[in-house]
Amino acid sequence: MSLGSWIKSGDPWIWMTASAVGACIVAVLGLLGLIAVNGLAHFWPADVVSLRYKNDLGEFILAGEVVQRETISRDQFLEASPNRGNVDGAEFERWMIKSGNRKFDPPDFRWIFEHEVVEQQKNEEMIVFERAEWGNAYGTLVAIRERGAEIASSYSWDELQDRIGRVEQLRNQARKIQKGSINRINYKLEQLRLEEQRRNLREEERIAKLERNQERLSQLSDAERSRLLTFNIETADLEERRRKLNDEYGLEELRLRNIHGQLDRDEIEIKIADGRTISIGLRDIIRAWQPNKMSIGQKIAHYFSSIWVFLSQDSREANTEGGVFPALFGTVLMVLLMSVLVTPFGVIAALYLREYAKQGPFVQLIRIAVNNLAGVPSIVYGVFGLGFFIYLVGGSIDDLFFKAAQPAPTFGTPGLMWASLTLALLTVPVVIVSTEEGLTRIPNALREGSLALGATKAETLFRIVLPMASPSILTGVILAIARAAGEVAPLMLVGVVKLAPTLPIDGNFPFLHLDRKFMHLGFHIYDVGFQSPNVDAARPLVFATALLLVLIIIALNLTAITLRNRLEARYRGALI
Amino acid sequence: MNQNDQESRDLRRVNLDTTLVESSETLDPNELPDEEICLNVSSLSLHYGEALALKDISMKIPRQRVTALIGPSGCGKSTLIRCFNRMNDLIDGVRIHGRIELDGTEIHDRNVDVAQLRRQVGMVFQRPNPFPKSVYENVAYGLRLTENLPKSELDDRVEWALKSAALWEEMEGRLKESALGLSGGQQQRLVIARAVAVKPSVLLLDEPASALDPLSTLKIEELIAQLKSDYTIVIVTHNMQQAARVSDYTSFLYLGELIEFDSTANIFLNPSKQQTEDYITGRYG
Numbered sequence: 096m097s098l099g100s101w102i103k104s105g106d107p108w109i110w111m112t113a114s115a116v117g118a119c120i121v122a123v124l125g126l127l128g129l130i131a132v133n134g135l136a137h138f139w140p141a142d143v144v145s146l147r148y149k150n151d152l153g154e155f156i157l158a159g160e161v162v163q164r165e166t167i168s169r170d171q172f173l174e175a176s177p178n179r180g181n182v183d184g185a186e187f188e189r190w191m192i193k194s195g196n197r198k199f200d201p202p203d204f205r206w207i208f209e210h211e212v213v214e215q216q217k218n219e220e221m222i223v224f225e226r227a228e229w230g231n232a233y234g235t236l237v238a239i240r241e242r243g244a245e246i247a248s249s250y251s252w253d254e255l256q257d258r259i260g261r262v263e264q265l266r267n268q269a270r271k272i273q274k275g276s277i278n279r280i281n282y283k284l285e286q287l288r289l290e291e292q293r294r295n296l297r298e299e300e301r302i303a304k305l306e307r308n309q310e311r312l313s314q315l316s317d318a319e320r321s322r323l324l325t326f327n328i329e330t331a332d333l334e335e336r337r338r339k340l341n342d343e344y345g346l347e348e349l350r351l352r353n354i355h356g357q358l359d360r361d362e363i364e365i366k367i368a369d370g371r372t373i374s375i376g377l378r379d380i381i382r383a384w385q386p387n388k389m390s391i392g393q394k395i396a397h398y399f400s401s402i403w404v405f406l407s408q409d410s411r412e413a414n415t416e417g418g419v420f421p422a423l424f425g426t427v428l429m430v431l432l433m434s435v436l437v438t439p440f441g442v443i444a445a446l447y448l449r450e451y452a453k454q455g456p457f458v459q460l461i462r463i464a465v466n467n468l469a470g471v472p473s474i475v476y477g478v479f480g481l482g483f484f485i486y487l488v489g490g491s492i493d494d495l496f497f498k499a500a501q502p503a504p505t506f507g508t509p510g511l512m513w514a515s516l517t518l519a520l521l522t523v524p525v526v527i528v529s530t531e532e533g534l535t536r537i538p539n540a541l542r543e544g545s546l547a548l549g550a551t552k553a554e555t556l557f558r559i560v561l562p563m564a565s566p567s568i569l570t571g572v573i574l575a576i577a578r579a580a581g582e583v584a585p586l587m588l589v590g591v592v593k594l595a596p597t598l599p600i601d602g603n604f605p606f607l608h609l610d611r612k613f614m615h616l617g618f619h620i621y622d623v624g625f626q627s628p629n630v631d632a633a634r635p636l637v638f639a640t641a642l643l644l645v646l647i648i649i650a651l652n653l654t655a656i657t658l659r660n661r662l663e664a665r666y667r668g669a670l671i
Numbered sequence: 672m673n674q675n676d677q678e679s680r681d682l683r684r685v686n687l688d689t690t691l692v693e694s695s696e697t698l699d700p701n702e703l704p705d706e707e708i709c710l711n712v713s714s715l716s717l718h719y720g721e722a723l724a725l726k727d728i729s730m731k732i733p734r735q736r737v738t739a740l741i742g743p744s745g746c747g748k749s750t751l752i753r754c755f756n757r758m759n760d761l762i763d764g765v766r767i768h769g770r771i772e773l774d775g776t777e778i779h780d781r782n783v784d785v786a787q788l789r790r791q792v793g794m795v796f797q798r799p800n801p802f803p804k805s806v807y808e809n810v811a812y813g814l815r816l817t818e819n820l821p822k823s824e825l826d827d828r829v830e831w832a833l834k835s836a837a838l839w840e841e842m843e844g845r846l847k848e849s850a851l852g853l854s855g856g857q858q859q860r861l862v863i864a865r866a867v868a869v870k871p872s873v874l875l876l877d878e879p880a881s882a883l884d885p886l887s888t889l890k891i892e893e894l895i896a897q898l899k900s901d902y903t904i905v906i907v908t909h910n911m912q913q914a915a916r917v918s919d920y921t922s923f924l925y926l927g928e929l930i931e932f933d934s935t936a937n938i939f940l941n942p943s944k945q946q947t948e949d950y951i952t953g954r955y956g
Contacts, residue, residue, distance in 0.1 A: 453763070540800040544862070547756060548813035548869060549790035558812070559802055668851040669803035 127645065134642040137635030138401035140386040140394050143221040143233055145368060146192070147214040148207050150176075157207070158221060158233045158368035159194035160386075162631075172208075182210065193631075195223075195231035199373055203230055204631040217387045222365070224375070225382040228412060230632055234365035237372055241361055255383060258361050262377050269354045272347055275602075280344045282603045287337050292499035294328045302326065405639060414593065414623050415633045419640055423647070424598055425511075425591070425613035430580045430651060432515035433522065437575050440519065441526025442561075442568055448527070449534040450556060462531075469524035477585025480517030485509060485589060505610050511599045512609035514590035518582060522575035529574065533567020534560065541669065563666050569659035573652055580648045583617035591615040593622050616644040700731055700738075700920050700932060709734040709873060709903040710755060715769035717750060717759065724750050726927045727769070732920075737895060737904045739918035739935065741911060743950070747927040748907040752875050755905065756792040757785055773873070790817070793866030794875040798882050799858035801850035801865075806833075806842050809850045809861055813869035828868055835901075836864035837894050856887025860894065867898070874898065876906040880913065892917050911951055915939050923947045 101107065141160040148155055165188070167175075172187045188209040197203040224232040238245050239254060246254075302324055305312065312320055361377035384397060408418030444465075452458045489506040497505040506512070537560055545555040583591075592612045599611045620640045627633040710732040717725040725747045732738045740748040750759065757778060759765045771778050778788055790813065801809050810829045814820060820828065829846070833839040838860045850861055859879060866874060876895070880888040895904060895917045908914050914921050915935060922932035923946070931938060931947045942948045 538800070540796060540798060541802060543758065543761070543796065544800040544802065544865075545812070546761065547758065547789055547794040547796075548816065548865065549786045550813075550816050551786050554816060563803060665849075666803045669801075 127642075130638050130642045130645065133635060134638035134640075135402075137639055138398050138405065140223070140384055140389060140397045140401075142217055142386050143223060144192075145216050145218050145221070146207065146212055148211040149213050150208075150211045154213075156368050156370070157192060157194050157205070158218070159192040160223075161190050162193045162204075163191040165189060175206075184210070191631075193231070194368070195233045196367055197229040199371075200367060200369065203629075219387050220385070221387050222383050222385050224365070224380050226375070227379050227381055230412075230416065230629070232365065232367075232375065234367040234373070237364040237366050239361065239363050240374075243362075252385070255363065258377055259380055259383055262358060262361070262380065265354050265358050266378075269351055269358075272351050272354075274597075276347050277344065277351075278597065278601070279603060280340050280347065284337065284340055284344075287333055287340070289499045291328075291330055291333050294330065296498055298326055298328045406643075410594075410619075413627060414619060415627045415629055415636060419616065419619060419643065421595055421598060422614040422616045422619040422640070423643065424600075425595070426580060426616045426644070426647060427651075428599060429511060429515055429518070429586075429613065429615065430576055432511070433518045433579050434572055434576060436515055436519035437522050437526055438568065438572055441523045441571060441575075442530050444523070445527045445530035445534065446556065446561075449531050450552075450560070465524050465527050469528075473521055473582050474584040474588075476517055476521045477588035480513055480520070480585060480589040481509070484513045484516055489513065508610075509588065509590040509592075509612060510610045511590055511613050514586050514613070517585055517589045518579040521582065521585065522579050525574045525578065526568070526571035529571035530564060530568050533564035533570075536567070537563050538669070563669065566659045566663040566666065569655055569662065573655040573659065576651050576655060577648060580651060581617060581644070583615070583621060586615055586618060591618045593618070593626070616640055616647065620644065700733055700934065703731060703733055707733050709774065710905070711770075711772040711775075712754075713770045713772075715751075715754065715767070715771060717747075717754065717768075718766045719762070720764040724927050725754075728924075728929045730922055730929060730932045732903065732905060734903050735899060735901070736919040737899050737906060737917055738920040738922065739914035740905065740907045740922055740924060741909075741914050741950075742924035742930075744909075745926075746924040748924055749877055751924065752794075752877055752905055752907050755873065755875055756789045756794050758789075758794065760785065790869050791871050792873040792875060793869065793871035795859070795862050795866055795877065795879050797878040799855055799862055801853070801858050801861050803849065803851055805847050806850050806853070806861060807846040810864050810868050812865060817869075832864040832868035833861075835867045835898065836860045837890065837897070838864055854887070856883050856890060859883060859887065859891060863891075863894065863898075867902075871902065873903045873905065876904065878907050878909060881909060888913070911939075923950060925950070 141162075143158055143160055145158040146156070148157070166186050167189060169185050169187070172182075189206050190209065191204060191206055193204055194200070195203050218235065220235045222234060222236055224234070226232055236252070236255060239251070239258065240246065305323060315323065358378040359376065362374055363377060363380075364372055364374045366372050386394070389397065405418045406423065407420050409421060410419060411417035448458060448462065448465075485507060489504070489508065489510075492506040493501060493504055541559055541563070542555055545559045546552070550558065590612055592614065595612050595614050597608075597611065599608050599613050600606060601608070620637055623633045623640065624637040708731045712732070713729045715725055715728045716723065728751065740751060742748050753759050754767065754771060755773075755778075759767065767779065773788070773792065776783065802812060804812070807829055810832050811825055814825060814828055830839060833842055838857065841857060842861075850858065853861060859882075863874075863879070880891045883891065892913065895906065898904060899919075906914075906918065918935045920933070921935045921938040923930045923938065923942075923944075925946055931942060931944045933943070937943075938947060939951055942951065
């Protein structure tokens with residue numbers, strides 16, 4: 096077959112289109128794969144190698160996990176170490192070792208060259224300690240001490256694990272007190288303060304009103320007048336409640352102090368790679384494992400428990416350690432709130448545009464404007480949210496309903512509600528457009544059928560049109576979720592923070608605190624990746640968090656898509 | 672006129688003659704007593720924007736009879752029938768002059784509730800338009816709008832409506848199924864049942880069989896014959912045999928004008944206007 100006839104046959108066109116699709120698939124899978132590999136590898140308990148290496152600076156001993164291996168050219172090598180030009184070779188392999196032990200043996204990440212390694216071995220007794228602060232520590236156990244006295248002259252792994260378990264229990268108890276009762280008492284104390292403030296304001300208002308009413312004042316006797324004009328509020332009941340709460344607080348504090356005392360009981364001594372012995376309080380240790388001794392099954396179990404910790408725990412160490420639970424929670428809650436706000440708003444607007452408004456150039460203009468609204472950069476919405484929602488609306492709400500708390504703002508400050516509203520505004524064009532599309536797809540014959548049976552226009556809308564448009568409405572919501580969940584820039588202005596002390600939902604009335612600031616996975620990625628003091632330690636977390644964010648969006652979308660498909664199946668055949 | 676034409680014309684005549692045997696009742700519709708008149712249309716004109724769609728139409732549609740509207744496409748049959756339940760109100764730029772009285776009440780009157788009027792004047796459209804709901808919910812739709820019936824009564828009414836539309840036997844065990852799964856003919860009868868369920872006094876059928884196969888068409892025609900004892904039926908049709916078969920009265924419209932309105936037998940056997948004769952013998956249309 097000649098080239099000309101081959102081109103004429105249309106085959107090249109098929110090849111071209113298919114390759115475009117293929118390229119897209121490769122790009123998506125590559126992206127997900129890269130994030131997944133980098134993010135998920137972080138949780139694997141890698142072996143700890145002990146290395147002895149020699150270069151012109153001397154001889155060193157190091158223990159740690161190999162996190163990265165790469166080959167560099169001679170030029171790069173010379174640039175990195177100018178005074179080692181006497182070494183032969185065109186390419187050099189270098190390893191990045193996570194040697195941990197920050198605080199007593201910095202730095203915790205270092206590059207070494209393979210050709211400088213004199214000896215490497217895996218010590219079975221090597222332990223990885225996950226510390227509450229300063230990252231991992233690597234070393235072998237020398238002794239366990241209880242209140243300064245050595246309890247086991249011989250090394251005992253089980254004993255160590257038991258004691259770590261005890262510390263964890265104590266730590267959980269302490270957290271429960273702090274986040275539970277103490278948090279609750281503080282909240283109540285704050286409510287008391289606000290109540291007192293409210294009474295003050297009311298009394299002030301009463302006196303001011305009286306002072307304005309000269310006529311009535313002149314009728315009163317002097318004694319009566321001064322009695323009425325004296326500032327006098329009843330706070331005995333508040334004082335009583337406050338006293339009780341303070342007593343309770345004292346009790347909880349005592350319990351907490353007791354727990355902290357117990358936490359300080361144990362101490363361990365470890366020998367690190369360079370031979371020094373170092374003592375660490377057991378309260379600083381979260382987990383310990385011996386990767387070189389672990390079987391593959393144990394490693395897998397450890398892997399999944401690490402992932403669980405990542406998903407379910409608060410973050411530590413300026414977000415570079417621990418979990419992302421508050422950010423995960425904040426993201427999902429914010430997206431759900433946004434959906435709840437945007438759906439009715441968008442649907443009602445679309446209904447008016449399509450069903451009630453007289454179609455003409457003006458409506459067309461509005462439609463074009465709505466479509467263009469979707470193209471406004473998201474940060475602009477953030478600025479609008481800050482200026483309009485927070486300063487104007489929030490400020491007014493504070494003036495009207497939260498006077499007692501002033502000058503501290505309640506709603507006049509970034510928070511969950513404003514973030515959800517801003518994102519709802521950002522995504523409302525998407526919902527309007529797809530709802531309108533759904534409405535046009537409903538055949539007029541069905542509307543007429545309903546009207547001919549004596550239904551009013553509103554009845555037809557609610558009984559026939561809206562149910563049939565529901566798949567399209569959900570499509571709009573899906574698109575809105577996809578856009579909102581990934582948005583970071585506007586959120587930085589209207590409610591997301593690096594570290595929120597409390598979740599937006601808790602046990603204190605009214606349970607959902609729309610005024611609170613919250614954490615968000617997208618912002619978390621930015622914060623961990625670019626604002627963290629320890630970039631090497633944070634990098635795997637950036638990937639893991641990014642993967643989690645993608646998975647969350649996929650999960651939210653899949654839920655909505657399943658729902659939509661179910662509805663679509665019901666109305667299939669009735670649409671044009 | 673050549674030999675062939677004459678022959679085929681005669682053949683048509685013969686054909687129509689045989690179908691007309693049953694509907695022998697012939698009364699001049701214009702001389703009916705008032706109580707026999709259901710819809711009284713007088714000098715009705717309708718504009719779509721600037722275009723005149725109906726021109727000064729006057730006709731008296733008798734009660735509990737079948738009146739057919741025939742005429743070529745675009746002659747205003749559908750527009751006229753849609754005037755009777757004010758469906759034209761939904762179209763922008765429609766202006767109506769003249770009167771339509773339903774049982775003596777002007778339907779365009781200010782204090783006439785359109786929804787109420789449409790419950791009284793049911794309508795069935797050219798293409799079956801069942802709602803994407805179950806068979807039961809389709810029939811119950813109109814009832815649920817106004818009459819707050821208890822479940823058992825609602826069941827009875829649905830059954831009664833389906834029986835009136837000769838659909839009960841087929842649907843008895845399938846009430847919960849989606850109406851979209853029915854055949855075209857069943858869907859059209861379901862739509863008739865839906866209209867009948869709210870107990871209207873007039874049924875408007877806008878080419879109810881034009882989208883159906885011959886067997887379904889036959890069933891619909893049988894149904895119309897049954898229903899006429901209880902309802903005043905106005906039917907728009909393209910098919911002259913159908914008009915001849917089902918209707919008692921026929922009116923012929925051409926270019927928005929009512930050319931002739933008479934008993935079906937007279938229209939088909941003895942039309943008084945040349946245009947009518949030309950149309951029914953196939954000269955145009």
